[in-house]
Amino acid sequence: MNARRALIIVTALVLALAPPAAPAGPQAAPAAADRPAVAAKPDAAAQAAAAPAAKPAVTKKPAANKVPVKRTEEILPAFQTPKEKTAVIVFYVWLWLSIGVLLYFLRWWVQEADRVFRARFYEPAESPRKDNPMPPLLGE
Amino acid sequence: MSARGILGWFVDRFGLKPILDYMHKKEVPQHHHTIWYYTGSSILLFLVLQIVTGILLALYYKPTLEGATASVERIMTELPLGWLVRSIHSWGATFMIATVMVHLLAIWFTKSYRKPREVTWMTGFLLLVFSMMFGFTGYLLPWDDLSLAATKVGTNIPRAIPVVGAWVTQFLRGGDDVTGDTLTRFFILHVCVFPLLIFAVLAVHIILVQKEGMSLPLKAEIEKKKLPWLPFWPNFVLRETMIWLVLLGVLLSISILFAPSLAPTADLMSPAPEGVKPEWYFLFLFQTLKIFPANMGPVTGEFVAVVLILLAVVAIFFLPFLDPKPQGRSGKIVTYAGILGVIYAVVMSIWSLL
Numbered sequence: 001m002n003a004r005r006a007l008i009i010v011t012a013l014v015l016a017l018a019p020p021a022a023p024a025g026p027q028a029a030p031a032a033a034d035r036p037a038v039a040a041k042p043d044a045a046a047q048a049a050a051a052p053a054a055k056p057a058v059t060k061k062p063a064a065n066k067v068p069v070k071r072t073e074e075i076l077p078a079f080q081t082p083k084e085k086t087a088v089i090v091f092y093v094w095l096w097l098s099i100g101v102l103l104y105f106l107r108w109w110v111q112e113a114d115r116v117f118r119a120r121f122y123e124p125a126e127s128p129r130k131d132n133p134m135p136p137l138l139g140e
Numbered sequence: 141m142s143a144r145g146i147l148g149w150f151v152d153r154f155g156l157k158p159i160l161d162y163m164h165k166k167e168v169p170q171h172h173h174t175i176w177y178y179t180g181s182s183i184l185l186f187l188v189l190q191i192v193t194g195i196l197l198a199l200y201y202k203p204t205l206e207g208a209t210a211s212v213e214r215i216m217t218e219l220p221l222g223w224l225v226r227s228i229h230s231w232g233a234t235f236m237i238a239t240v241m242v243h244l245l246a247i248w249f250t251k252s253y254r255k256p257r258e259v260t261w262m263t264g265f266l267l268l269v270f271s272m273m274f275g276f277t278g279y280l281l282p283w284d285d286l287s288l289a290a291t292k293v294g295t296n297i298p299r300a301i302p303v304v305g306a307w308v309t310q311f312l313r314g315g316d317d318v319t320g321d322t323l324t325r326f327f328i329l330h331v332c333v334f335p336l337l338i339f340a341v342l343a344v345h346i347i348l349v350q351k352e353g354m355s356l357p358l359k360a361e362i363e364k365k366k367l368p369w370l371p372f373w374p375n376f377v378l379r380e381t382m383i384w385l386v387l388l389g390v391l392l393s394i395s396i397l398f399a400p401s402l403a404p405t406a407d408l409m410s411p412a413p414e415g416v417k418p419e420w421y422f423l424f425l426f427q428t429l430k431i432f433p434a435n436m437g438p439v440t441g442e443f444v445a446v447v448l449i450l451l452a453v454v455a456i457f458f459l460p461f462l463d464p465k466p467q468g469r470s471g472k473i474v475t476y477a478g479i480l481g482v483i484y485a486v487v488m489s490i491w492s493l494l
Contacts, residue, residue, distance in 0.1 A: 070404070070405045070407055071209065071213070071404055071405045072404045072405075073404065074401050074402065074403055074404060075213055075216055075217065075401060075402040076401045077216060077223035077224075077226075077227065077399035077400070077401060078223070080217065080218075080220070084220065084221065087221075088221070088224070088396060092392075092393070092396055095389060095392060095393075096389060096393075099385045099386065099388075099389045102385055103382055103385060103386075106378055106381055106382050106385075107382070109374075109378055110375065110378045110379055110382070113374050113375045113378060114370070114375055117370065117371060117375060
């Protein structure tokens with residue numbers, strides 16, 4: 001089977017198995033931009049609206065759908081106590097001070113490690129690493 | 141016993157000597173693209189942070205309809221610094237996914253996916269997909285208005301996939317609609333299934349990276365040029381530590397200054413609120429789905445969009461095989477495709493926010 005024939009067969013199969021387009025006219029599917037909002041509307045709501053007219057019987061809801069007490073306002077993150085606020089501010093200042101001090105020592109440590117490496121301090125004389133064109137030191 | 145003695149005891153008992161020897165011998169090439177090597181280890185840093193903060197949140201979170209939003213509310217308002225832990229977890233996810241994307245793009249543009257690193261690329265791409273799935277499943281857990289609506293939209297998208305689409309949607313939701321069962325499923329996926337998957341794939345990825353070593357720039361490899369290098373331990377690790385510290389500081393600063401709020405409790409019976417949008421890393425996909433018309437001939441526009449997205453995903457996954465000779469014409473095409481892809485994603489994301 002050549003590639004073109006295979007492509008035609010695959011395309012035909014995919015099109016055959018694709019979900020059909022919605023019919024045109026006033027009942028056509030909503031525009032793609034509106035789809036999320038429509039999709040978000042639960043099917044259960046439409047069913048519940050239609051149910052009383054057709055069948056007033058009480059439908060048993062699954063336990064998982066029990067809705068808890070609804071909170072309508074947004075909760076903003078906030079310090080709970082002045083002590084917590086002070087602790088966070090102190091922590092924030094301490095954090096950056098520590099990072100600054102650690103960076104200073106790490107930079108010094110890196111330069112020292114590079115210097116030791118450049119001096120081939122730990123290398124045996126016959127090491128194949130001798131052909132390494134040494135990289136510049138940090139900050140050079 | 142001295143600290144060195146204790147360390148020596150562990151090295152001896154656990155047989156760590158070969159690993160330490162390997163770290164001493166491992167070479168890290170130094171060139172103009174060395175900076176991108178640091179993105180890999182930064183991802184690990186964010187992953188560890190996500191695990192730690194995730195465990196802290198899981199101690200108080202309840203994955204039930206009645207308890208989800210109330211437990212998040214409790215974490216934010218009652219527990220000491222609970223809002224900060226949640227904020228670090230939320231921003232950490234953003235930082236992690238952004239770093240994975242940068243890492244992937246760096247590999248893409250430096251052509252480091254070329255032979256013999258094809259599987260390393262494929263596992264790396266899987267890690268990006270799993271990271272995004274982490275974000276998607278975690279977004280629903282607070283069970284607020286926005287997360288419910290976004291999850292309804294997100295779980296409805298696979299429905300357009302031929303044959304298995306409806307089943308995938310039903311499987312993700314645990315029924316026809318997003319309910320409490322979906323919440324339980326997403327919680328299990330978020331704290332159990334995806335962590336196991338990500339650890340398994342990450343282990344393979346890291347082993348392959350160690351096996352093949354750091355990739356050289358394409359030009360240097362073609363010219364067989366000997367580049368300068370540094371030992372992984374301690375020279376490169378110390379440099380990485382400096383970057384980790386800065387990243388940690390930036391993450392904590394943003395988490396303190398821009399902590400996320402908690403939207404009103406989700407109501408299964410109410411329509412979606414205005415302006416529902418997914419997380420930033422899904423915005424370009426969301427906008428792509430929106431720009432397609434409702435119907436395209438005999439099929440829906442959504443179907444065409446989903447098929448195109450799936451084709452793109454498959455093409456990216458198999459990129460090393462589509463571009464076996466990156467120094468040739470195909471390499472240039474892949475570079476231009478990458479640039480176009482980045483521009484497309486940025487433009488679509490901004491458009492979605494307008």
